[in-house]
Amino acid sequence: MLTASQVKTAKPREKPYKLADGGGMFLLVNPNGTKYWRLKYRVHGKEKMLALGVYPKVTLAEARGKRETARKQLKDGLDPMAEKQEAQRQSLLQSEDSFKALAHEWHEMKRDMWSPKHAARVLVLLENDIFPDLGHRPIKEISPPELLATLRKVEKRGALVLLSKVRGYCVVIYSFAIASGRAEHNIAMELQGVLKSPKGKHYPALKQSELPDFLRAVTAYGGEPTTRLGLRFLILTLVRTGELRHARWDEIDGKEWHLPAERMKTKVPHVVPLSRQALSILEELRPLTGRSELLFPGRVSLAKPISENTLLYAIHRMGYQGRATGHGFRATGSTILNEMGFNPDAIERQLAHAEKNKIRAAYNRAEYLPERQKMMQVWADLIDAQEAGVKVVPIHQQS
Numbered sequence: 001m002l003t004a005s006q007v008k009t010a011k012p013r014e015k016p017y018k019l020a021d022g023g024g025m026f027l028l029v030n031p032n033g034t035k036y037w038r039l040k041y042r043v044h045g046k047e048k049m050l051a052l053g054v055y056p057k058v059t060l061a062e063a064r065g066k067r068e069t070a071r072k073q074l075k076d077g078l079d080p081m082a083e084k085q086e087a088q089r090q091s092l093l094q095s096e097d098s099f100k101a102l103a104h105e106w107h108e109m110k111r112d113m114w115s116p117k118h119a120a121r122v123l124v125l126l127e128n129d130i131f132p133d134l135g136h137r138p139i140k141e142i143s144p145p146e147l148l149a150t151l152r153k154v155e156k157r158g159a160l161v162l163l164s165k166v167r168g169y170c171v172v173i174y175s176f177a178i179a180s181g182r183a184e185h186n187i188a189m190e191l192q193g194v195l196k197s198p199k200g201k202h203y204p205a206l207k208q209s210e211l212p213d214f215l216r217a218v219t220a221y222g223g224e225p226t227t228r229l230g231l232r233f234l235i236l237t238l239v240r241t242g243e244l245r246h247a248r249w250d251e252i253d254g255k256e257w258h259l260p261a262e263r264m265k266t267k268v269p270h271v272v273p274l275s276r277q278a279l280s281i282l283e284e285l286r287p288l289t290g291r292s293e294l295l296f297p298g299r300v301s302l303a304k305p306i307s308e309n310t311l312l313y314a315i316h317r318m319g320y321q322g323r324a325t326g327h328g329f330r331a332t333g334s335t336i337l338n339e340m341g342f343n344p345d346a347i348e349r350q351l352a353h354a355e356k357n358k359i360r361a362a363y364n365r366a367e368y369l370p371e372r373q374k375m376m377q378v379w380a381d382l383i384d385a386q387e388a389g390v391k392v393v394p395i396h397q398q399s
Helices: 004-009 060-075 080-096 099-113 116-129 144-156 160-179 208-219 225-237 241-245 276-289 310-317 328-339 344-350 358-367 369-388
Strands: 017-022 025-029 035-043 046-055 256-259 270-273
Touching (some): 004 060, 017 060, 035 060, 046 060, 046 080, 060 080, 099 116, 116 144, 208 225, 208 328, 225 241, 225 276, 241 310, 270 369, 328 344, 328 369
Antiparallel strands (some): 017 025, 025 035, 035 046, 256 270
């Protein structure tokens, strides 16, 4: 039998040679100095050679342990080489079905639909908060308590917005795994309501008494004309800033702006009635951006929209930092229109808020459009009146 010292000091020769350890195991020493553990055995009368590893990564003691495992397999009527190949095959299958592998497959499928910045952000969140604990695990073997324990780490950091995003990514990755036959249950979906949720974000919004001065500041804005028109159009339509940024000329149909479902937060198509004032802005805007498919393209490329912060920074430069945001005009508009006596359901439809009842949502889209057309014209007229300093009487007070 070999000693650890003999294995360590074995020198290379001109030709490969073997140092036997007994039981069919030997150390193969090659002319280049590499040393391999090998096991010679017979099964069904046929001689075979099993690789046990490379020295010094596999020590003498570890090689002997592998020899004993192979002997037991032979005693049980199994072929050690066939068993090793099957173990390698299962390991490969597990690596292909690991959470990390499936997450990368899903990410690759979605990447063309996202901006490069968003695609990178999604991957970083998964790499930081999911892969270290569960990335190597076959996705179908991960239990709900294990996923919960991993997500709890994010929760304990107080990063509740990130937690919501990470769990959401886990939900769609499990859906992808189920669709491709590599998982059976969406355990991420089962964790809904178990983890803390981020508090709703409140955007600074102007009061009606603050509107006149703000509107005059918009008119006097000395920056890019498209930014000034964008702010005015945002106020007149009460859409989300993201919906405005990606607005396209081919979505304008007469006196209506038709937004596709994929661009809406609710994933439902939305129609925005355009007042005379909103149409006037489009007429002023077309000579400036008509060469682009977008109403509000960025300065660097006509194919890309203005940045997320373009309107916000303009508001800051006007002296309204912390007092107003692009999104806040929706709250201002909702408050004023409700006080004026308009139908609350029509206001909710104008703001494209989610309707839980699908049948009612379809009904609302058809029923409230004429009412919303009148409402948005009244709203635009009110904006003009506010800037001019004219007092507006609520509907329920009018005779």
